[in-house]
Amino acid sequence: MSALGERAPRPPAGAPPSGTKIERKLLAGVGSTLVTLTVAGGAFAGLTALTEARRSVRPSLDTEHRQSSHLAAEVVGGGTLVALVLGVLANLGIRSAALERKRYELLIQEQAARLEAQATTLREREAELARNLEEQRVLAERLRAANQQLAEHALRLASAKAAAEQALAERGLAGQALEKSHKDLDQFAYVAAHDLRGPLRGIVALSEWLEEDLAAAMTKESREHLRLLRGRVSRMEVLIEGILAYSRASRVKGKLEPIEVASMLREVLGRFGPPAAAVKVHAPEPAPPLVAERAPFRQVWMNLISNALKHGAREGAEIWLTVKDAGDAWECSVRDNGPGIAPEYHERIFRIFHTLASRDSVEGAGIGLAIVKKLVEDRGGRVWIDSGPGKGAALYFTWPKS
Amino acid sequence: MLNVLLVDDDEIDVMNVRRAFKKGNIDSPLFLAGDGLRALEVLRDGTVPRERRLVLLDLNMPRMNGVEFLHELRADPELRTTMVVVLTTSNEERDKVEVYNLNVAGYLVKPVHFNAFVDLVITVTKYWSLTELP
Numbered sequence: 001m002s003a004l005g006e007r008a009p010r011p012p013a014g015a016p017p018s019g020t021k022i023e024r025k026l027l028a029g030v031g032s033t034l035v036t037l038t039v040a041g042g043a044f045a046g047l048t049a050l051t052e053a054r055r056s057v058r059p060s061l062d063t064e065h066r067q068s069s070h071l072a073a074e075v076v077g078g079g080t081l082v083a084l085v086l087g088v089l090a091n092l093g094i095r096s097a098a099l100e101r102k103r104y105e106l107l108i109q110e111q112a113a114r115l116e117a118q119a120t121t122l123r124e125r126e127a128e129l130a131r132n133l134e135e136q137r138v139l140a141e142r143l144r145a146a147n148q149q150l151a152e153h154a155l156r157l158a159s160a161k162a163a164a165e166q167a168l169a170e171r172g173l174a175g176q177a178l179e180k181s182h183k184d185l186d187q188f189a190y191v192a193a194h195d196l197r198g199p200l201r202g203i204v205a206l207s208e209w210l211e212e213d214l215a216a217a218m219t220k221e222s223r224e225h226l227r228l229l230r231g232r233v234s235r236m237e238v239l240i241e242g243i244l245a246y247s248r249a250s251r252v253k254g255k256l257e258p259i260e261v262a263s264m265l266r267e268v269l270g271r272f273g274p275p276a277a278a279v280k281v282h283a284p285e286p287a288p289p290l291v292a293e294r295a296p297f298r299q300v301w302m303n304l305i306s307n308a309l310k311h312g313a314r315e316g317a318e319i320w321l322t323v324k325d326a327g328d329a330w331e332c333s334v335r336d337n338g339p340g341i342a343p344e345y346h347e348r349i350f351r352i353f354h355t356l357a358s359r360d361s362v363e364g365a366g367i368g369l370a371i372v373k374k375l376v377e378d379r380g381g382r383v384w385i386d387s388g389p390g391k392g393a394a395l396y397f398t399w400p401k402s
Numbered sequence: 403m404l405n406v407l408l409v410d411d412d413e414i415d416v417m418n419v420r421r422a423f424k425k426g427n428i429d430s431p432l433f434l435a436g437d438g439l440r441a442l443e444v445l446r447d448g449t450v451p452r453e454r455r456l457v458l459l460d461l462n463m464p465r466m467n468g469v470e471f472l473h474e475l476r477a478d479p480e481l482r483t484t485m486v487v488v489l490t491t492s493n494e495e496r497d498k499v500e501v502y503n504l505n506v507a508g509y510l511v512k513p514v515h516f517n518a519f520v521d522l523v524i525t526v527t528k529y530w531s532l533t534e535l536p
Contacts, residue, residue, distance in 0.1 A: 201514050
């Protein structure tokens with residue numbers, strides 16, 4: 001801004017010289033003419049004086065004097081003439097110079113006016129420029145502020161991203177740790193169950209030998225004790241098998257494959273033999289074709305149907321099987337017309353080793369539904385029950401499509 | 403007639419086999435070894451007669467387990483053709499694959515109940531009694 005302001009406006013090239021310079025030239029001309037005239041006059045006066053002196057000193061020289069005087073007069077006359085001419089000339093010069101000067105002055109005025117106009121324009125432009133500059137400065141200021149904000153945002157974003165990445169990594173680690181601990185637990189359950197079987201087998205063998213060897217000597221009471229002992233032993237066996245089955249469930253993996261539900265369910269029902277044959281089964285019709293891991297999917301149906309057969313009605317038992325498309329999952333259910341389950345027990349039935357009936361009345365370790373829950377939830381599905389006393393029981397599960 | 407070597411460290415299992423022999427009227431002599439090392443000893447020093455040998459092998463044992471014993475046995479030129487039937491509580495797939503790779507003649511899971519165990523022992527010994535051995 002200041003650089004522009006300091007730059008003095010320059011007259012355009014080819015403009016006439018300034019007025020003072022012209023005047024000076026004219027005056028110098030006139031001056032030199034007057035000096036010449038003065039010198040000529042002086043010379044004439046000196047000559048006249050010299051002639052007078054000579055006349056007074058040497059009258060004899062009169063002729064000479066006259067001659068001189070004449071000459072002087074002539075000189076003076078000539079000089080005067082010259083001076084006159086010069087004066088006229090000078091006068092003419094001065095007059096023409098004045099004219100010239102007038103013209104120049106006009107020109108100058110014109111130029112000055114033009115310059116003034118230009119200067120005004122320039123000033124206006126300068127002011128405009130200054131305004132523009134100010135605007136630009138403000139804009140630049142705003143831009144800088146915005147930039148700074150942006151930089152801060154970027155910084156915050158970067159740190160947020162880093163935090164998110166770290167959280168993700170930590171979650172990944174936690175997930176890995178969780179998965180590992182799950183695996184460890186399954187491994188532990190497997191090993192524990194497996195190792196429990198050894199001593200159990202010993203107990204069974206010993207009790208059987210005792211019974212065999214002491215058959216004759218044993219009282220009725222002792223025989224009853226041995227019967228109870230074997231009962232507990234076989235329950236323990238069932239529990240151990242249950243743990244093994246449960247830990248195995250986490251290892252049940254299958255490839256995704258298209259499954260024809262109706263035929264799979266027919267095959268599953270066939271597995272149960274006579275008890276299933278006596279039950280009226282309503283299979284889903286038409287069964288939708290779906291893609292799932294066959295082994296665990298089949299296992300879930302197997303356990304639910306087994307449960308329905310076990311706890312369903314004694315007489316006129318019916319089982320309804322349904323499969324329906326629920327968007328991103330398949331919603332399946334197994335419903336029976338048995339005695340049903342009161343709501344307060346609904347959550348309990350999915351727990352491992354939980355069975356609501358007395359252990360002697362219904363066979364099973366209470367592991368079937370726990371395995372269903374595990375298989376379904378491991379795949380992101382959900383299990384629930386809809387039942388009430390005397391209303392039968394409907395067990396639902398969802399099986400995510402991917 | 404067979405010369406049966408039972409390699410097992412569980413006392414009750416040993417008694418189980420003994421009782422099963424008695425109950426099944428199996429007249430083959432029964433030799434015992436508590437682990438793999440002891441089994442190799444009795445096989446090499448002739449405690450167990452060299453002809454018609456059948457080894458009933460448990461897998462989980464101290465000092466030298468069943469799998470290690472099989473490795474030694476198959477590496478020994480004199481013992482490599484010995485018939486071995488695995489009799490164990492382990493139902494693990496990994497164990498089965500491992501021992502079948504070492505040329506066992508059978509893999510049997512010990513039943514929990516005695517009667518089933520007796521049936522098993524009788525069947526095995528009968529089968530091998532009928533089999534021609536080198």
